[in-house]
Amino acid sequence: MRRLTVSATKPAPELAVLREPLREIAGEQILAGLTAALSWLEANQQEINDLNVFPVPDGDTGSNMYLTLRSAVEEARDAPAPSAADSVLAAAAHGSLMGARGNSGVILSQILRGFAQGAAQCTNLDARGVALAITEASAVAYRAVMKPTEGTILTVVRDAAAAAAAAAETTDDIRVVLERVVTEAHAAVERTTDQLQVLRDANVVDAGGFGLAVILEGFARAIGDTHPATPAPALLRRSGEPALRLPPNPGDLEATGSAVPRRGAAAVAPREQGWGYCTEFLLNGPGLDVDAIRTELAALGESALVVGDPELVRVHIHTGDPAGLIAAASSRGRMSKLKVEDMSAQHHDVLERADAREAHAEAEGTAPPEQPHAPPKAIGIASVAPGEGFREIMGSLGADSIVSGGQTMNPSIEDLLNGVRAVNAEHVILLPNNGNVILTAEQVDPLAEDCEVRVVPTRNLPQGISALLAFDPASSLDENAARMLAAIATVHAVEVTHAVRDTSVNGHDIKTGDVLAVVDDEIAEVGNDYLGVIDAVLNAQSAKPELVTVYRGDEVNAGDADTLVATLREKHPGTEFELQLGGQEHYPYVLSLE
Amino acid sequence: MIHLVTDSTSDIALADAEALGVHVVPLIVRFGEEQYRDGVDIDADQFYTKLEQTTVHPTTSQPSPDVFATLYRTLLADPADQVVGLHISAKLSGTLQSATLAAQDFDQSRIHLVDTESVSGGLQLLVRAALDDIKAGDSAEVVAEKATLRRSKVTILVLLDNLIYLHRGGRIGRAQAFVGGLLNVKPLIAVRDGEVVPVARPRSRSKGIELIVEQVRSCAPLRGLAEFHAAAAESMTDLETRIGAAVSNVTAVLGRIGPVVGAYSGPGGLGVACLGAD
Numbered sequence: 005m006r007r008l009t010v011s012a013t014k015p016a017p018e019l020a021v022l023r024e025p026l027r028e029i030a031g032e033q034i035l036a037g038l039t040a041a042l043s044w045l046e047a048n049q050q051e052i053n054d055l056n057v058f059p060v061p062d063g064d065t066g067s068n069m070y071l072t073l074r075s076a077v078e079e080a081r082d083a084p085a086p087s088a089a090d091s092v093l094a095a096a097a098h099g100s101l102m103g104a105r106g107n108s109g110v111i112l113s114q115i116l117r118g119f120a121q122g123a124a125q126c127t128n129l130d131a132r133g134v135a136l137a138i139t140e141a142s143a144v145a146y147r148a149v150m151k152p153t154e155g156t157i158l159t160v161v162r163d164a165a166a167a168a169a170a171a172a173e174t175t176d177d178i179r180v181v182l183e184r185v186v187t188e189a190h191a192a193v194e195r196t197t198d199q200l201q202v203l204r205d206a207n208v209v210d211a212g213g214f215g216l217a218v219i220l221e222g223f224a225r226a227i228g229d230t231h232p233a234t235p236a237p238a239l240l241r242r243s244g245e246p247a248l249r250l251p252p253n254p255g256d257l258e259a260t261g262s263a264v265p266r267r268g269a270a271a272v273a274p275r276e277q278g279w280g281y282c283t284e285f286l287l288n289g290p291g292l293d294v295d296a297i298r299t300e301l302a303a304l305g306e307s308a309l310v311v312g313d314p315e316l317v318r319v320h321i322h323t324g325d326p327a328g329l330i331a332a333a334s335s336r337g338r339m340s341k342l343k344v345e346d347m348s349a350q351h352h353d354v355l356e357r358a359d360a361r362e363a364h365a366e367a368e369g370t371a372p373p374e375q376p377h378a379p380p381k382a383i384g385i386a387s388v389a390p391g392e393g394f395r396e397i398m399g400s401l402g403a404d405s406i407v408s409g410g411q412t413m414n415p416s417i418e419d420l421l422n423g424v425r426a427v428n429a430e431h432v433i434l435l436p437n438n439g440n441v442i443l444t445a446e447q448v449d450p451l452a453e454d455c456e457v458r459v460v461p462t463r464n465l466p467q468g469i470s471a472l473l474a475f476d477p478a479s480s481l482d483e484n485a486a487r488m489l490a491a492i493a494t495v496h497a498v499e500v501t502h503a504v505r506d507t508s509v510n511g512h513d514i515k516t517g518d519v520l521a522v523v524d525d526e527i528a529e530v531g532n533d534y535l536g537v538i539d540a541v542l543n544a545q546s547a548k549p550e551l552v553t554v555y556r557g558d559e560v561n562a563g564d565a566d567t568l569v570a571t572l573r574e575k576h577p578g579t580e581f582e583l584q585l586g587g588q589e590h591y592p593y594v595l596s597l598e
Numbered sequence: 599m600i601h602l603v604t605d606s607t608s609d610i611a612l613a614d615a616e617a618l619g620v621h622v623v624p625l626i627v628r629f630g631e632e633q634y635r636d637g638v639d640i641d642a643d644q645f646y647t648k649l650e651q652t653t654v655h656p657t658t659s660q661p662s663p664d665v666f667a668t669l670y671r672t673l674l675a676d677p678a679d680q681v682v683g684l685h686i687s688a689k690l691s692g693t694l695q696s697a698t699l700a701a702q703d704f705d706q707s708r709i710h711l712v713d714t715e716s717v718s719g720g721l722q723l724l725v726r727a728a729l730d731d732i733k734a735g736d737s738a739e740v741v742a743e744k745a746t747l748r749r750s751k752v753t754i755l756v757l758l759d760n761l762i763y764l765h766r767g768g769r770i771g772r773a774q775a776f777v778g779g780l781l782n783v784k785p786l787i788a789v790r791d792g793e794v795v796p797v798a799r800p801r802s803r804s805k806g807i808e809l810i811v812e813q814v815r816s817c818a819p820l821r822g823l824a825e826f827h828a829a830a831a832e833s834m835t836d837l838e839t840r841i842g843a844a845v846s847n848v849t850a851v852l853g854r855i856g857p858v859v860g861a862y863s864g865p866g867g868l869g870v871a872c873l874g875a876d
Contacts, residue, residue: 401781473783473800474799476796477775550802551801574755582781596807
């Protein structure tokens with residue numbers, strides 16, 4: 005069994021001694037640190053992805069963390085006060101929150117938020133300030149997770165914070181503090197293998213924890229080193245074979261090999277009434293009334309994002325009348341960094357880059373048309389779905405807005421927020437329909453200013469469909485949430501895919517390419533063909549299901565699916581089978597058993 | 599004497615009506631040019647057989663005021679007699695409208711018409727309860743008043759095979775929300791305040807029956823219970839067994855969903871009506 009070892013190259017301590025101690029850092033250094041951290045994370049992204057324990061195509065930790073941090077750095081670059089540590093960190097925290105995707109991304113965003121909180125009111129950070137900020141980062145991250153688990157990114161940030169606090173007691177040199185932080189973070193990453201059973205079984209370290217260590221390392225190198233951290237030599241050495249990440253089918257390499265989740269525009273289906281103009285600018289104070297500006301500008305468009313303080317307000321809004329918006333805004337303050345983009349053109353660009361089949365489905369307008377000017381309804385639903393088929397089914401069952409995403413492309417908080425806004429309701433039920441999207445979805449409510457958002461924690465698509473079927477527009481939010489929870493408890497989900505790596509899980513010896521049936525998040529059957537594993541799953545049910553709905557993925561043709569379902573009907577008399585086009589990627593079949 | 603009049607959407611069997619002394623005014627069901635008086639020219643079996651064989655969608659219409667006028671004239675021949683008319687929800691049919699028109703030619707104090715906001719088994723349970731009131735010696739006015747109060751205690755649930763008939767027939771009401779779903783569901787609807795409302799979208803008939811049984815249980819204590827089916831005898835047996843196991847102390851009225859109501863439920867419909875205790 006291969007053991008993945010992580011060994012950070014420790015900066016030679018004498019170097020630090022030779023240099024002048026670094027007693028303070030300001031906004032510029034923090035931005036440089038974050039930028040370096042992003043580069044370093046990008047360089048290690050694949051390695052982090054390969055640490056995913058579950059051998060199924062899913063939202064990759066490395067990609068999710070990278071996209072989250074990228075959003076943080078982008079916003080930090082536009083920080084209102086670039087020299088002030090607190091300003092840069094607050095911007096980074098906000099950026100990471102909007103860009104957060106996947107569980108690891110959400111926790112990373114909470115770490116950045118805590119770090120920014122710990123540095124609040126500090127234009128410069130000293131060694132103690134850095135230690136305090138990391139400590140706060142750890143505390144906030146722990147609070148964000150309902151059941152904190154040891155052996156994860158949480159353990160790593162906590163141990164790193166402890167190291168920072170201890171170091172700050174003995175030195176005022178920030179370099180030394182950060183060196184200790186990085187050393188301890190990597191040591192904590194090493195320890196994760198023994199802290200979590202799944203990691204021990206697969207003999208790997210925790211991917212999220214490793215990602216955080218990489219970020220801290222990149223940050224520390226930029227602060228401590230005059231040399232940029234980016235094109236570094238192989239800092240991390242692993243023994244054993246290089247991690248394999250083969251796609252399910254040869255020739256499908258691009259689709260699976262680097263499954264970078266789709267961001268923003270590509271993840272939101274187009275609307276019949278067109279997109280208007282994405283208008284962005286900064287309003288400079290002093291004395292800006294943020295709430296009044298938000299109220300005034302939000303009325304002129306949709307998806308309004310108006311954030312800031314009396315000194316500086318950042319506006320992002322989609323409007324059909326950018327000129328009117330600009331006129332209204334410029335009476336409120338001095339405008340800068342104005343950017344107006346035609347979103348229909350922009351969206352087409354994005355779609356062209358996106359998967360062609362999917363682009364086609366989206367251009368057909370499969371999402372329910374949006375009526376931005378209609379009065380909000382009392383209660384509506386936003387649902388996450390991959391694939392044209394699931395989008396259509398969910399729309400037909402009453403979902404008001406569909407956010408593209410799922411297994412391999414986890415939507416960001418901002419994607420979900422936009423989906424919730426598109427519902428145009430006072431209360432919005434948000435269905436994540438994926439275990440790795442639930443935590444992201446839970447971050448949306450505080451950000452959605454005009455509506456109450458309730459997440460019904462659907463872990464897979466069959467649960468999402470059951471929840472939608474249980475919806476009663478005449479009932480209250482609480483009643484509907486209760487109905488949906490009851491409904492999802494009665495359905496079992498079977499997700500059929502191919503193993504993307506060799507591993508051993510739950511006593512199954514799995515080879516790359518094997519057909520896997522994941523039943524309610526657990527690998528239940530391993531085999532060579534779809535029919536075999538599905539048949540085995542059905543035979544293993546203690547109560548014979550009355551109804552099995554088979555959703556075929558985009559790579560399965562209709563004829564093959566018909567044949568499979570016909571065979572299942574013969575083998576399982578007394579069970580009703582229904583075949584639908586799901587259109588999901590990487591999962592040839594998804595089934596619901598009821 | 600007080601004469602009780604209802605219409606054929608009460609789905610009361612002719613033999614029962616005769617035995618109970620209830621006058622049933624038939625609505626009309628049409629297949630294109632052919633037209634039949636509900637329960638008189640066509641019974642449930644003939645109707646569902648015809649439905650299977652034809653591509654023409656059946657339509658229905660209310661009885662003409664004449665039919666009511668003729669009946670009222672007969673029933674009110676004795677100046678001491680009075681009429682209480684319990685009819686299908688005015689939101690679902692113009693039957694009550696015809697009755698009201700006909701009643702205008704008579705002494706208003708002798709004909710008491712009630713919009714039961716109900717249909718089928720629900721209407722029938724109200725008719726049966728009103729007969730009890732008459733038997734107990736209530737005046738026509740009081741019988742009508744009690745029926746009006748009682749209508750809020752009626753629950754009607756119908757499990758459908760699909761929404762096609764309800765939709766085509768224009769009686770879908772708020773169950774419109776269930777139309778267009780790409781998955782096969784067995785829509786469970788209710789008649790509430792005289793209108794069709796959506797209740798749930800179970801994916802199987804068995805789940806649907808489970809939901810019905812739950813609802814029936816929550817209506818207890820029951821004064822009356824009716825179970826009806828539209829060419830769904832097998833499911834009906836299942837329903838009877840499961841309701842029988844869930845509620846006791848009440849004898850269910852069993853029957854068929856007749857042609858006019860069947861034109862909206864479609865074959866496969868399975869209905870339950872409960873009347874809560876006064």
